[in-house]
Amino acid sequence: MCRQHRVPVALLLCAACWTAPAAALNLGQCDQSLGMESGEIADSQITASSSHNENSVGPHSGRIRTEHRGGAWCPLPVITAEVREYLQVDLGRVTVVTAAETQGRFGNGRGVEWAERYSLQYWRPGTGWRTYRNASGHTLLDGNVNSYLAHKTPLDPPMMASKVRLVPRSEHPRTVCLRAELHGCPYTDGxxxxxxxxxxxxxxxxxxxxxxxxxxxxxxxxxxxxxxxxxxxxxxxxxxxxxxxxxxxxxxxxxxxxxxxxxxxxxxxxxxxxxxxxxxxxxxxxxxxxxxxxxxxxxxxxxxxxxxxxxxxxxxxxxxxxxxxxxxxxxxxxxxxxxxxxxxxxxxxGASLLAAVGAGCWQQWVLACWQRWVLALVVVGASLLAAVGAGLLAAELRLNMQLAAGPGYARAHGDTYGPLPADEDKVGLCGEPYRVVRLNADYDTAGQRGLRGRTPG
CATH class of the missing domain: 2.60.120.1190 (Jelly Rolls)
Incomplete structure (x- = not known):
């Protein structure tokens, strides 16, 4: 007996916009380099308030442990207590930033500029630019003591930010250059x-x-x-x-x-x-x-x-x-x-399309889920094609078995009433039509050539 299998399309599509639950923030697993050194953060995501020379010491040169062109980002003016220049990093999405790391301009041994102290500013959707303040209430972070050693400062508490600015600070006039890295992890709490x-x-x-x-x-x-x-x-x-x-x-x-x-x-x-x-x-x-x-x-x-x-x-x-x-x-x-x-x-x-529609969030829901919808549709399409292919194969196998059912004729499954008329249309149990045709009388049911009604000589 053949069975027709239905693909649970609604289940697949409903699950398409559901992701595995994210647990509450775990800082013990949140100290990854975010991409300044590796290049995962593109040059287009690094900007600055100014540069002494855009080509040689522009913001794209501000990658830590990297000797690129002039060797660091250097702002145009001399840094004083009143001057606020910055190197800005666009992280692309809200990120937990747990540490900042800085380095001066080595410049293959020619650099003598670094930032002794700096502050951080951050931004995320729905807020303006804010100055980071640690658990002790301080806004100034320790920077570097020379042009080549990197210094990493843990942020306690961490900050949730889409964009970060590193702002060199100095109480006395000072030429400053800076390379940087940020550490943290994606913010999945939502x-x-x-x-x-x-x-x-x-x-x-x-x-x-x-x-x-x-x-x-x-x-x-x-x-x-x-x-x-x-x-x-x-x-x-x-x-x-x-x-x-x-x-x-x-x-x-x-x-x-x-x-x-x-x-x-x-x-x-x-x-x-x-x-x-x-x-x-x-x-x-x-x-x-x-x-x-x-x-x-x-x-x-x-x-x-x-x-x-x-x-x-x-x-x-x-x-x-x-x-x-x-x-x-x-x-x-x-x-x-x-x-x-x-x-x-x-x-x-994105647990439920109905909930999204009820909340008036259709566009937001689609933007968040379109990739999973495409994947689900591909899975559904492949399943349907597989089902159609299996049905055609089953029909062909059944017809072959019926063609071998008796001498000289093809018989439908379960036909016990003798030979069928030639060229008779039949319908199988799964609804697939096939045509019964008279076989060549010179062939027996096993498909081997023989003589019917004759005695072998």
Whole structure:
């Protein structure tokens, strides 16, 4: 018995725009060279405010450990406390930058210029240019002490940026030249920004780069999404804290750069109960496609109170693949203080076409998914061709078997009523038509020449 197999086209196309979930940011695996030295960053992605000579010491010469033309990028004016020249690197997409590395101009032994100190500026979609500030509040980074040794400065916290500017600094007039590399990894969390109730000054969000008011912080990223989990020492700057009475709420809203299919949410929290710091008693998470209308029912997490161990800990809740671009979190305080160092999500891009259409994000969805659609269509087409080819092969094999069914005639499968009329049209069980024809009477059913009705001489 033959069977017709249907290709699950809807399943393939629906899965075409789903990617494997990305876990929350892991800084332990985020120190890759981003492409200045290797050339992965093209010359067109490297620009500068000015150059002393565009051809010899232009921005394209600012690649670390590379002796290209003049040997480094050199700005036109002498650097002073008031002059702000920069070398700009376009990373092409939002990237986690965890370190900056600089080097002076060696120039095959002729160079004597380097930057003793520098600052960083960064930009990403939805924000203007910001000056990087480390966890200690400093903006100036140590540069080089000679023209040939490279110096790498870890960035604590890291910065999320699409474009980075290295700005040489000097308190006294100085001719400066610079080569650079950036280190980090792709930013896969997809968090565009978060807004929250203003933390207490005792535990502020020191690196938040959004807008601050008297009651709220919004449209920025900071310590809650920088990949750094706080230790048991609550005096460390990794912690962000709110003072509340038991039962009062802390509100935090996360916005993603596109629709996400959310698998889990995690909270790194302190439980130093002897200092009035406890785990939240309840976390309620609401979801929205447009930031206006949120789900009425919430996904909740209610951790058991712990009056024995004061260790900080990671709390995780399943979000059941909820599709959303906005997540509103309401945390209920259990004591005088609520301290959090990190909130992360395991999520994937583009889970559902229906959700994208419902959110009015059709164009964005298509742009993000067209390559996977093409791949899925190729797979579907190949499957259909394979199915058609298999059907034709099966029909041919069946017809060959029928042609050998009896002496002198081709018979249809299951025909038990004697010879069939010549040239009779038949239809097989799978719907493929074939024509029954009378065979040459001089051939037997095995296809060997013989004599029918005669006695061999």
């Amino acid at each position: 968090i565009d920004s978060y807004s929250m109730d203003l933390p207490d000054p005792k535990w502020p969000d020191l690196t938040y780069d959004g807008v601050r008011s008297a009651e709220i912080m919004e449209k920025g990223l900071g310590q809650l999404a920088d990949g750094r989990a706080g230790t048991n020492d609550i005096t460390r700057p990794e912690w962000v804290g709110w003072q509340r009475r038991p039962g009062q709420l802390v509100n935090i809203t996360f916005r993603f750069s596109s629709l996400r299919e959310l698998e889990t949410a995690s909270f790194h929290v302190s439980n130093r109960f002897t200092a009035g710091v406890k785990l939240f008693s309840l976390a309620a998470l609401f979801f929205s496609l447009d930031g206006q209308q949120y789900t009425e029912s919430a996904v909740t997490l209610a951790p058991e109170p712990d009056r024995i161990f004061e260790d900080s800990r990671l709390l995780e809740v399943s979000l059941h693949r909820q599709v959303a671009r906005f997540v509103r979190i309401q945390l209920t305080a259990a004591d005088s203080w609520l301290l959090i160092s990190e909130i992360g999500f395991s999520s994937a891009v």
